Amino acid sequence: MIKKSVQLLMLSKASKSDEKALEALNRVKAAGFDSIELNSFMVHPSSFMVRALTKAAGMGVGSSGKRDWKGLIEKSGLSVTSLHSDLGSLERNMDGVVEEATKFGTNRIVITGMYRYDYTSSSSISSLATRLNKCGESLKKSGMELFYHNHNIELTLDEKGRRALDVLLLETDKENLSFEIDTYWLGEAGADPKEWMKKMGERMKLWHIADRGWRSKKDQITPIVECDSVELGTGNMPLEELLDIAKVNRVEEIVLETHKNWINNDPVASLEISGKWLKERV
Numbered sequence: 616m617i618k619k620s621v622q623l624l625m626l627s628k629a630s631k632s633d634e635k636a637l638e639a640l641n642r643v644k645a646a647g648f649d650s651i652e653l654n655s656f657m658v659h660p661s662s663f664m665v666r667a668l669t670k671a672a673g674m675g676v677g678s679s680g681k682r683d684w685k686g687l688i689e690k691s692g693l694s695v696t697s698l699h700s701d702l703g704s705l706e707r708n709m710d711g712v713v714e715e716a717t718k719f720g721t722n723r724i725v726i727t728g729m730y731r732y733d734y735t736s737s738s739s740i741s742s743l744a745t746r747l748n749k750c751g752e753s754l755k756k757s758g759m760e761l762f763y764h765n766h767n768i769e770l771t772l773d774e775k776g777r778r779a780l781d782v783l784l785l786e787t788d789k790e791n792l793s794f795e796i797d798t799y800w801l802g803e804a805g806a807d808p809k810e811w812m813k814k815m816g817e818r819m820k821l822w823h824i825a826d827r828g829w830r831s832k833k834d835q836i837t838p839i840v841e842c843d844s845v846e847l848g849t850g851n852m853p854l855e856e857l858l859d860i861a862k863v864n865r866v867e868e869i870v871l872e873t874h875k876n877w878i879n880n881d882p883v884a885s886l887e888i889s890g891k892w893l894k895e896r897v
Contacts, residue, residue, distance in 0.1 A: 617861070619893050620650040620696040622823070622872035623657050623679070625882045630679045633687060640691035642883050646890030651688055652696040652870050653719060654727075655704065655712070658684045685719060696868050697723035697762065697795070697821065702743075705750045713757045723821070724754060725762040725795050728769070737773040737782075744786035751791030762821060763787075764795040767804035780811070789818055795870070797823035798857055799844060809853065812860045822866045824857075825873050826850030826889075844873035846885055847892035858896060869897065 751761035798808035828850030877885035
């Protein structure tokens with residue numbers, strides 16, 4: 616049975632106090648989700664630079680770093696899917712990252728892409744594959760598993776005409792690196808998510824899911840609208856087909872994540888709608 620999870624980023628707006636955060640977590644549980652996926656920059660106070668970078672990427676963290684997430688998650692009855700981290704932190708202080716993941720009861724550590732990195736350079740991408748291999752091999756000794764989470768930049772072509780995501784798949788060892796495939800970002804990049812999921816096969820152990828569409832406006836003037844994430848089943852992603860492939864790939868957990876554009880600007884109401892879609896199919 617595939618487990619269902621929510622990315623903690625969806626709860627940043629609902630985490631202005633421990634009481635509010637617990638209320639949100641309880642609603643996540645009631646919506647049929649099993650777990651929460653954490654971010655290292657959200658589970659403890661982060662530097663101004665980290666908060667600025669995440670906000671610039673559309674992922675404001677608010678005051679989430681002040682919350683007692685371990686205690687709150689335990690009270691809600693949810694488990695922890697994985698811990699999102701960054702490659703630099705792993706390379707500088709692997710023991711610290713492992714300790715944090717262990718504290719939350721997960722053995723999965725996810726690298727969520729590289730900031731200010733050249734994905735058009737063949738040597739840079741091969742170097743990234745080497746670094747991921749090395750970290751993944753070291754993490755295995757601590758009982759941990761390393762994942763790479765894509766966005767849209769990994770669909771960039773290098774000077775040899777190769778896509779970065781292909782290079783990471785081909786030049787890393789399946790024993791050292793698994794993938795958390797985000798089909799929303801593949802679709803946003805103009806790629807076919809179904810083909811990429813098939814290509815990843817059983818190395819795709821986690822699936823980041825979101826639908827893609829828009830909110831209609833009564834006063835819409837132009838026939839061109841801006842796409843964004845929307846609740847599952849209300850957009851145009853081929854989610855039913857993607858779910859079938861996920862089952863073939865033996866995906867272990869499906870993780871819901873949207874950063875904004877929630878119905879009524881309410882992230883918890885949004886995840887409840889998406890939770891209903893998942894509950895009917897998973």
